[in-house]
Amino acid sequence: MAVPQGAHLLPSILEAMRCPRCSDDLRIDGEHLACGGCEARFPFREGIPLLAIQGTTETWTDRTAEETSEEYQRAYQEVDEARKYNEAYRDRWTKRWSTQREYRLLERLLSSQPRSHILLDLPSGGGRLSPQLSRYGDLLVEADIALGQLLYGKGNHGGQDPRIWMTASAFHIPFRDEAVDAVVCCRLCHHLPTPDERERLVSELLRVARRFVIMTFFGHYSMKNWVRRARAPFDGQPPKMTMTIERVRELAGEHGAELVSYSPLSRLFSGHRYALMVKG
Numbered sequence: 001m002a003v004p005q006g007a008h009l010l011p012s013i014l015e016a017m018r019c020p021r022c023s024d025d026l027r028i029d030g031e032h033l034a035c036g037g038c039e040a041r042f043p044f045r046e047g048i049p050l051l052a053i054q055g056t057t058e059t060w061t062d063r064t065a066e067e068t069s070e071e072y073q074r075a076y077q078e079v080d081e082a083r084k085y086n087e088a089y090r091d092r093w094t095k096r097w098s099t100q101r102e103y104r105l106l107e108r109l110l111s112s113q114p115r116s117h118i119l120l121d122l123p124s125g126g127g128r129l130s131p132q133l134s135r136y137g138d139l140l141v142e143a144d145i146a147l148g149q150l151l152y153g154k155g156n157h158g159g160q161d162p163r164i165w166m167t168a169s170a171f172h173i174p175f176r177d178e179a180v181d182a183v184v185c186c187r188l189c190h191h192l193p194t195p196d197e198r199e200r201l202v203s204e205l206l207r208v209a210r211r212f213v214i215m216t217f218f219g220h221y222s223m224k225n226w227v228r229r230a231r232a233p234f235d236g237q238p239p240k241m242t243m244t245i246e247r248v249r250e251l252a253g254e255h256g257a258e259l260v261s262y263s264p265l266s267r268l269f270s271g272h273r274y275a276l277m278v279k280g
């Protein structure tokens, strides 16, 4: 099988993958990934297969919502925008502090579970968390809806560990059911404005994970959100896109998993929680 340049590891996971449109098998056909079912042909850019389906609720239900995350899906398509995002995390001490804390949380959660063969980081952004994640998987798959983020991440990967990049929407993950050992999904849920989108996210993450999912969400009863809600009548700031721990627990249960822990990034300074959902 001739493989596009820069995608030499892709054949090793092709059997685990599926068409994000119709769920049928994918094969490498020259410069495309081709679907045997709907005959979609997904091109490559610099060795990255472009498998992202853009759009939100209207792509899996017959509902179109007024408020969606569609604009956010376009935010980092250009590599310059991705660079700004990633450099802010490198240059601002508050963000460096947060990344350090997140590395520690991830270490605790990942080391509590068996080592993964395939570990999916979705959305990976430009790879902020990858050095920590790659220690817990034989193969790290970095997926994001934004090509700019992946080009940034691929460009900065020193080649120390095996990695595969692909564009993908978390609402249509191009993997079969339980085809990866674990999925890590950091800092996406709180950008999704409706319960429909947040619940679709949880169900897709748990569909493709065989063992466990780590997902961040913004806690509804966090101190940050209390302050935000108390101030809202005066400063007009829009509400945060939050979830309650109870709702995350219920959703995990509906998809055959147990919410095992939900550690806050910081009780005072952040509303983000790291949920660990483990399948039975």
Ligand SMILES: C[S@@+](CC[C@H](N)C(=O)[O-])C[C@H]1O[C@@H](n2cnc3c(N)ncnc32)[C@H](O)[C@@H]1O
Binding pocket: 069, 072, 073, 075, 076, 122, 123, 124, 125, 126, 127, 128, 129, 143, 144, 145, 146, 149, 168, 169, 170, 171, 185, 186, 187, 188
């Ligand atoms: C705040 S960044 C977080 C990236 C990384 N997990 C981290 O913690 O640094 C959120 C990312 O979600 C991506 N994104 C937005 N909507 C998405 C969707 N529906 N599916 C997959 N990725 C999405 C954006 O392109 C962006 O890179």
Ligand SMILES: [Zn+2]
Binding pocket: 019, 020, 021, 022, 023, 024, 035, 036, 037, 038, 039, 040
């Ligand atoms: Zn198809």
